[in-house]
Amino acid sequence: MSQTADWPLLPLALRLEGASCLVVGETVQAERKCELLVKAGADIRRMGAEEFVKTSSSGSLATALENVMLVVSATGDTATDEAVAAEAHAIGVFVNVAENRLLSSAIFPSIVDRSPLLIAVSSGGEAPVLTRLIRNRLEAFLPARLGHLAQLASSLRERVKAKLTNINQRRRYWESVLEGQVPDLVYSGAEDKARARMLEVLDAADDIDSGGEVYLVGAGPGDPDLLTFRALRLMRQADVVLYDRLVSPQILDLVRRDAERIDVGKARSQHTVPQEEINEMLARLALEGKRVLRLKGGDPFIFGRGGEEIDLLASKGVPFQVVPGITAASGCAAYSGIPLTHRDHSQSVRFITAHLKNNTSDLPWFELVRPRQTLVFYMGLAALPLIARELVAHGMAGDMPAAIVSKGTLPEQRVLTSTISELAALVAAEEIPGPTIIIVGTVVRLRDQLAWQTDALDAAS
The missing domain is CATH 1.10.8 (Helicase, Ruva Protein; domain 3)
Structure with a gap:
């Protein structure tokens, strides 16, 4: 069986009571494996390394492995362990080789025992000390009873x-x-x-009320560590989740496993599900008695159309809760080392949607070109050339510092800084992907000294 360093694992709880298991080896590791198997009620057969070699040479190993559910090899000899693993793989029996995850098709996890509740922690054999540390923390956290x-x-x-x-x-x-x-x-x-x-x-x-409810939850800019406790609690009790494209996979993984998931995300110039249909879907699912999670990137009330959604819910008498999230401007700026306000640079900040309709943007450009102010443009990647052109045309200096943050707060975050006149050309050359926010103002100059998060661009350079 071929294995690679990043092979995936599916955690399973095996019912071994009365099942036949073969343990090869007489080492300390073999004794520890036997203790776990005995506790699970397995019927264990022991075989020393020499006995295994003789049995294999005589051709009677197939009989010895008949009806065996699990083979454990802990001989302390690499060649023998490899031979045991090869025999097990050949007949399709799960095998665990002590301290050799690449030969193993089954891994023994670290176990927190609160029988009948068992909690298993595994790194797939890659970091056993780390798994033990995590198990110890869980042991201290979980009540003995x-x-x-x-x-x-x-x-x-x-x-x-x-x-x-x-x-x-x-x-x-x-x-x-x-x-x-x-x-x-x-x-x-x-x-x-x-x-x-x-x-x-x-x-x-x-x-007990079996009626439905809608949870309008802000998922923040992407990093799951930025979720609120309340958001996480509601995510884990919802029956169905409607999520948009700005919700990172890391956050979506925290939703209750058996919850129905519906992708209603919208991409630029491509609305997967019309907003009116989303509103009606939320109400319909809740009226069916389901707890509906509407999961939005950032904050639902900042360019998230959350107000439209709960307006319809309120008109239909559907109960709802709203959980604010860290908006993209705040999260991405913080992870980029760019303070949105600063006593020496900016006393105000404006959040602006740069979404274009018919390739035009009806913004109050004269109001945006004011001193000691920070501008943050949402959904501005496609509109960046127009934004730069209009700001300069309405009086902004061409050398005004500007930055674009791509996939902010995530491991693949990239930050480019330049001037408002040159940023669009730089972004095009670097092929910066969305989602992005654009920050304009002298606060951008502070990034070089205040950046604390290494982004993907820095790591690649």
Whole structure:
């Protein structure tokens, strides 16, 4: 089996109770693997390295591997481990080779045991010390009696399912009890009181609201670390998510795994889904009883058309919440080392949409050309030549500092600085991709001394 350094892993929980597993080797690593397999209830057969070589030479290895679900090789001898892995791969049996991830088709993770709740942490064998450190942090963070809470919930699962036939009601029941006082009662040893409280809530569960709601959430400029706690909480409880093209894949990965995902993103000159249809879709899904996450890049109320969306929701009586996000201007400027205001340079800042309609922009250009002011243009990549031309035509000095930030706050962030007269030509030559923001003002001069984030352009140079 061919492996590469970046081969992907799919975490799985294997039911090994009564399953046949072969452990080859008599090393300390082999003993540790056996301890884990015994704890999982596996039926273990041990074989020393010499015995494996003899069995393989005699041609009876196929019989020894018959009905085996997992082979572990921890002989301490590279040649023997390679031979064990080759035999396992040949007959399609999962194999774990101690301290050799490239020979392994199965990796033992670091485990946080709160049975029946198990949490596995794995780096695919690439950084075992790091995985142990993360496991240790989780051990310290997770209550010791967390497993008791899982057992209590399991004991009532069928009863809850019989009482609440609506899946939305069931989900909200479990959220209400598991995020309420029940966990604290279990952790303090008062499991009888916790069970009584869960049954009390279940008896009144007919009153649980199974109606829908819309969460209008600002996802920020791209870096998932810039999400608010509230945004993350709502992202993980939504049933369906409508997201736009400015939402980074890293942030979308944080949405609840089983949530339905609908791409309604708009690209320049290409509207995938008309805004009116998005508005109606939000209302329809919520009225069906779903919790709908409208995930927008930046802040939903700054050039995000969030006001239009909740206007329709309000007219139809659909409940909604709004969670602000870090707008692109603030996030991208900060990651670029360009303060939007500064006592020596700028006492005001203006956010401007540079979206062109019919290749024209009806902006108050005379108002924009004022001293000690910072201009930030959203959606201005295509309009950059026009922006530069109009600003200079209305009195701005051609050598006014200007910058463009591409994919701001993300690992592939690029920042170009120049003058307003020369920036467009530089951007064209560098083939800067969107999304971008454009910053104009003397604050741009501060980037050289204040930049703290190495961007892709710096790394490539």
